[in-house]
Amino acid sequence: MKRNIHPEYRQVVFRDRSAGLVFRTGSTLDSAVTIEFEGATYPLIDVDISSASHPFWSGRERIVDTEGRVERYNRRYGTTREGKR
Known part of the structure; x- marks a missing residue:
């Protein structure tokens, strides 16, 4: 390993x-500021x-489907109530 680089x-x-999360780690x-x-x-x-405030990790994530993409996908490729199409 090269020195001083x-x-x-x-x-x-x-x-x-x-x-308000404070944690110590190596970096x-x-x-x-100390x-x-x-x-x-x-x-x-x-x-x-951080993991405490990120929506995915804190459980506050919401899926917004404004164009009905999920419903359109389910109509095309999804299953019916009885099971397979």
């Missing part, structure tokens, strides 16, 4: 401002979306 890998704290990101977390000082990275 890789970024420093260290522990940082990520904060999801919309959900090569750097920040001038935070006290679990008795130590770490660089702080603010993120817009």
Whole structure:
């Protein structure tokens, strides 16, 4: 491995401002802002979306079918109430 070309890998704290989630993990990101977390000082990275606020992972995802595509698909390829077509 070449020396002095890789970024420093260290522990940082990520904060999801919309959900209030704060967690520590390893990263090569750097920040001038620091935070006290679990008795130590770490660089702080603010993120817009994490698993706590993302609609898919939080269970708030909604499927919007404004053009009736699901119904059209079911009419063409779907099954009837009795089973197979």
